[in-house]
Amino acid sequence: MPVGDWTWEVVPASGGVRPAQAADVAVEIWNILAERELAAPVGKVDVSVRIAGDMRDVRVDAVGMPLVPEPLAPGAAFATAVGQAESVEEDCVVTIRVECPGFWLEQGGKYRAEKLFAVQMVLWAGNSLMVTLETYSDAWLTVDTRDREQPEVHTLNAPRLAAALEKISALLGSAPDPGDENHYAKPTQDGFEDVRTEGPAYTDSWGTFEVPARARLLRSRVPDSEDEYEETTDHPVRYLAVEHAGHTVGYLWASVADDAAGFEPRVAVGEIAFQAGAGWLLGLREAHSQGLTPLAALDWLARQPSRPEIGLITGADSREVMSLDALEELSGRY
Known part of the structure; x- marks a missing residue:
């Protein structure tokens, strides 16, 4: 479950936005995260195209493609899917979702998570582009999801997130709209609110929400049985x-x-x-x-x-x- 998210709306002055442009932005955001090891060299990317007047009409559905260095080079799977999206002539909704493995830091080492961040681009009929960055880690928080203060972890990681958000905002030309407060934290334009003064929204959010959620996710992969x-x-x-x-x-x-x-x-x-x-x-x-x-x-x-x-x-x-x-x-x- 995401710990927090940030959204930018990009409205072009004229000419609209093409799928290829949205893909370029996705790769640029990936590179911004990679500069700080918030994204590792190879991730996964999905591309879908649905007709705006009938979302059941799916024209492109490319899932789990590897996001490799130079992902938009001719012949790369991502480039091929983007080319298919470009060929759709009707008004459509194009969604590009990138899952970013990356590293969080602790004293004495760094640890890899296979979905540290996710970047989602939603292009609505070529008129506006919604960009959302989600994080699935509590490394940026002053209090982790087990309700324990973690000042050293926060000091090592929060500036990395803040720097990435600042650079993404410069790329997109506006500050982000932070997501709503959730079970774990309250996002801000440069990271997360320090909850140590008022305490977290929930006590034991890990046991109350995360553990049951992942248990349901695991159980959904096997048939019911007594x-x-x-x-x-x-x-x-x-x-x-x-x-x-x-x-x-x-x-x-x-x-x-x-x-x-x-x-x-x-x-x-x-x-x-x-x-x-x-x-x-x-x-x-x-x-x-x-x-x-x-x-x-x-x-x-x-x-x-x-x-x-x-x-x-x-x-x-x-x-x-x-x-x-x-x-x-x-x-x-x-």
Whole structure:
């Protein structure tokens, strides 16, 4: 879920805006973020074109294209999709959405998130261009989404965001319209409001909103079933890390004292964590159908033949944490 967003409306003095111009702006914003490692070298971009009078009439639907260096060079997937958008003669709505992997900083290192920012361009019948920048990280906040003050993290990252917003505003010729206050923070024209004086809008916004939201997102990838373990527990849990393509994508866990087991996706690696998690949830259902206890299911899954498409269990021995909350914290932070 976005932590905050900023929107600019670009209204040309004359001549309208073409899809190719909107694509150029998207790439320029990508480059502004990349200057500060807020965008990594390769991201993902979607392009859609719908007829303005009938939004069900889809003329272009290009999803998950790689955003590589020189993405608008002849022959690049993004350039091809933009060319298709240019060829639509009717009044249409063109949407370009870029998901930006990038790095946030902490003392002693930097950490990659697969969707640190998203940039969305919506071109309405060539008359106006709406540009929205969303962030999915709390690194810019004085208080993180777990209600803990983080002055060092804020000091390292907030100026990077402020500098990017200033440069994007210079590119677009106006200051942004900050998004509304949400569960996590209140955006401003140069970042976020310091909530330490009045406190956050919600206490435990992480547990109240983010954890249930990602659980619903994960569950939506598997069919409904009553043949499964409980989703939550108040007891300590044992867990195994799951790795895919060199990244830890989540943690397979089991309660030590009741009938609960599940998978906690590692948020920073993005969509792949949920894709892998769905496979492990189905594995837990199979173990449950065999009558295995949660701890026995954890051991049984660790011994199954490897399935690279859902990741590999790293390490033969499980680890134990005092609560499921602690494991959710681990999966959500790094």
